[in-house]
Amino acid sequence: MSDETASSSSQSPAAKKKKKKESLGWMDWMRGWSSVFGEILFQRITASHLLNPLSLPPLNHLTCLVTGSTSGIGRQTARQLAEGGAHVVMAVRNTKAAQEMIQQWQNEWSGKGLPLNIEAMELDLLSLDSVARFAHAWNARLGPLHVLINNAGIFAMGEAQKFSEDGYEQHMQVNHLAPSLLSVLLLPSLIRGSPSRIINVNSVMHSVGFVDPDDMNVVSGSRKYSSVVGYSSSKLAQIMFSSILFKKLPLETGVSVICLSPGVVLTNVARDLPRFLQALYAVIPYFIFSPQEGCRCSLFSATDPQIPEYWETLKNDDWPVCPFISQDCRPTNPSEEAHNTETSHRVWEKTLELVGLSLDAVEKLVEGESVKCRYGSQDE
Ligand SMILES: NC(=O)c1ccc[n+]([C@@H]2O[C@H](COP(=O)([O-])OP(=O)(O)OC[C@H]3O[C@@H](n4cnc5c(N)ncnc54)[C@H](OP(=O)(O)O)[C@@H]3O)[C@@H](O)[C@H]2O)c1
Numbered sequence: 001m002s003d004e005t006a007s008s009s010s011q012s013p014a015a016k017k018k019k020k021k022e023s024l025g026w027m028d029w030m031r032g033w034s035s036v037f038g039e040i041l042f043q044r045i046t047a048s049h050l051l052n053p054l055s056l057p058p059l060n061h062l063t064c065l066v067t068g069s070t071s072g073i074g075r076q077t078a079r080q081l082a083e084g085g086a087h088v089v090m091a092v093r094n095t096k097a098a099q100e101m102i103q104q105w106q107n108e109w110s111g112k113g114l115p116l117n118i119e120a121m122e123l124d125l126l127s128l129d130s131v132a133r134f135a136h137a138w139n140a141r142l143g144p145l146h147v148l149i150n151n152a153g154i155f156a157m158g159e160a161q162k163f164s165e166d167g168y169e170q171h172m173q174v175n176h177l178a179p180s181l182l183s184v185l186l187l188p189s190l191i192r193g194s195p196s197r198i199i200n201v202n203s204v205m206h207s208v209g210f211v212d213p214d215d216m217n218v219v220s221g222s223r224k225y226s227s228v229v230g231y232s233s234s235k236l237a238q239i240m241f242s243s244i245l246f247k248k249l250p251l252e253t254g255v256s257v258i259c260l261s262p263g264v265v266l267t268n269v270a271r272d273l274p275r276f277l278q279a280l281y282a283v284i285p286y287f288i289f290s291p292q293e294g295c296r297c298s299l300f301s302a303t304d305p306q307i308p309e310y311w312e313t314l315k316n317d318d319w320p321v322c323p324f325i326s327q328d329c330r331p332t333n334p335s336e337e338a339h340n341t342e343t344s345h346r347v348w349e350k351t352l353e354l355v356g357l358s359l360d361a362v363e364k365l366v367e368g369e370s371v372k373c374r375y376g377s378q379d380e
Contacts, residue, residue, distance in 0.1 A: 021343075022222050022223070024337060028207075028337055031335070032209075032335060033208055035204050035207045035335070036204050036205060039263060039326075039327065040264050040288075043263045043264060043287070043289065044287065046328040047289075047293070047296070047329070052296070053080060054296040054299050054300060054329075056080065056299060056303055057084075057305070058084070059085045059086035060085035061146075062086040062146040062147060062303075063088075063089070063145055063146050063147075064078075064081050064087070064146060064148075064302060065088075065138070065145060065147070065148050065149065065186075066078040066081070066088065066089070066149045066151055067125070067149065067150055067151050067152040068092065068151045069091070069098065070092045070098050070101065072267025072268050072269060072291050073265055074149070074151035074152065074201075074295075075101070076291045076294070077151060077299060077302075079101075079105055080295065080299055081147075081299070081303075082105065082116040082117065083105075083116065086117070087118075088116075088118040089119055089120070089138075090102070090118065090119070091121050091123040091134065091152075092120055092121075092122070093122065093123065093124040093125075093126075095120045095121070095122050098120035099120055102119070121134065122134070123182075125179070125182075126164045126165065126173060126174060126178075127166065128166045128173075128177070128178060128181060128355060128356065128376075129375045129376050131182050131185070131376070132185060132373050132375040132377075134182070135181075135185035135186050135376070136376055138186060138189060139186065139188050139189050141189075142192075144192040144193030144196075145186060145189035145190050145193045145196060146196045146197070147196065148182070148190060148196075149298055150182065150199065150200045150201060151199075151298065153203075153269070154174045154231075154269075155227065155231045155269050156170065156171070156227050156230070156231075157227045157228075157231075161218070161225045166375075167217075168216070169219075170230070171227070171231050172216055172217065172230065172234045172237065174234075175231070175235060175238060176235075176241065176351070177351060177354055179200065179238065180238070180241050180355060183198050183257075184245075184355075184361055184365065185373065187255070187362065187366070188365060188368075190253075191253050191255060191365075191366070194255060195254040195308050196255050196256075197255070197256050197258060197301070197302060197307065197308075198242075198255065199258050199260065199301045200238055200257070200259045202238055202239060202259040202260060202261055202334075203232075203235045203261055203262075204261045204327075205228075206238075206334060207232075207236075207337075208228070208232045209229075209232030209234075209236030209237075209337070210232075210236065211237045213346035213347050214350075216237065216347075218230065218233065236338060237347050237351070239259050239322065239324070239338045240338060240343060240344035240348070241344070241351050242258075243322045243344050244347075244348040245257050245322070245362065246311075246315070246322035246323075248363070249362070250366065254308075256311035257322050258301050258307065258311070258322065258323045258324070258325060259322055259324050260297045260324065261324075261325070261326050261327050262294045262295070262297050262298065262327055263289045263294055263327030264287065264288050265288065265289045265291060266288045266291070266294075267291055289327070296329060297325055297326070297328075297329055300325065300329040301325050304329075311323055321333070321334055321339055355373070355374075355375070356374025356375050357371060357374075358371065
């Protein structure tokens with residue numbers, strides 16, 4: 001008998017039960033895909049009570065930061081928030097494109113009210129240095145931040161596995177690691193703007209995701225990489241991290257953390273799909289939201305006055321996951337795996353390690369202390 005067989009047969013039932021989970025169980029996987037197809041088929045029916053565009057309360061007192069606002073859902077979100085009176089900061093990697101958009105929106109808005117209060121700042125989520133530098137520049141203004149919308153995201157469908165300059169799998173970096181670093185480093189400004197909100201544009205695809213905190217880059221070989229694995233895992237990791245952040249931020253900070261699913265939306269996210277899938281995307285417009293419809297959940301989560309009450313109720317109930325809003329702007333529950341608190345804690349720790357923050361960074365920032373980050377070479 002080999003050593004390996006001997007040791008496995010001598011394991012106690014409890015040890016066997018504790019064996020590391022290496023993928024989603026098939027029941028969870030089936031449930032996950034039925035949620036995905038359910039959203040595609042029924043989103044128009046479940047969201048039929050929503051106006052398009054969504055009507056917004058007055059927003060003149062708000063400063064809102066929207067990442068990835070040069071295209072799709074983020075572009076509509078930024079424009080509508082600005083037209084509602086908010087001071088909007090477009091945090092984008094292509095500032096030239098953003099400036100041109102701002103000019104065009106100002107021209108189209110002219111005569112309807114005061115000029116839009118909107119500006120662009122450079123942020124490249126594929127570089128954690130860029131994220132830390134952005135947060136430092138923003139915090140140096142010493143102004144309040146009321147709403148941070150982590151909207152930017154990628155789904156490099158069908159592409160080979162790629163890594164950022166920081167060495168992380170690109171979906172994990174753009175969709176989870178970089179927005180997490182941004183949220184933590186901007187806490188001083190969010191606390192200054194309290195009551196304030198961190199809104200994470202997530203996806204129903206999180207429900208087919210699985211995160212191994214020891215293999216966030218999907219390189220160990222225990223799971224085969226595909227863009228679906230990369231995307232869905234990054235979205236699940238974002239919910240898990242947000243759930244621990246939700247727990248760690250005391251009620252008194254007034255900073256709520258919300259994840260949402262915008263629905264299936266016709267945007268540039270489909271630009272990397274194979275040709276035939278892009279064609280399919282375009283010929284089934286009945287099922288798919290326009291960007292104006294797809295941004296309603298972000299706008300609702302950013303501005304609805306009931307959101308802080310909902311967040312407070314969940315906090316008082318010691319709810320294991322952060323608030324999650326579905327594409328019909330109703331609270332819902334993320335997947336079963338998202339409720340795995342043991343993994344969520346490990347994802348929290350691993351994420352802080354990968355983005356170069358200490359484990360007590362949030363506690364320190366809440367106390368008003370500065371923290372060191374391995375990236376950006378500045379204290380926050
Ligand atoms: N569309 C859907 O059906 C759907 C469904 C569920 C969830 N979502 C989520 O919704 C969010 C918005 O996506 P979308 O559908 O509106 O897609 P999109 O049209 O492709 O917009 C994505 C935005 O993210 C920006 N971005 C990408 N990589 C970036 C980086 N490294 N640094 C900074 N910005 C970066 C893009 O900037 P550039 O213009 O410079 O490329 C763009 O402005 C994403 O988080 C996505 O996962 C979308």
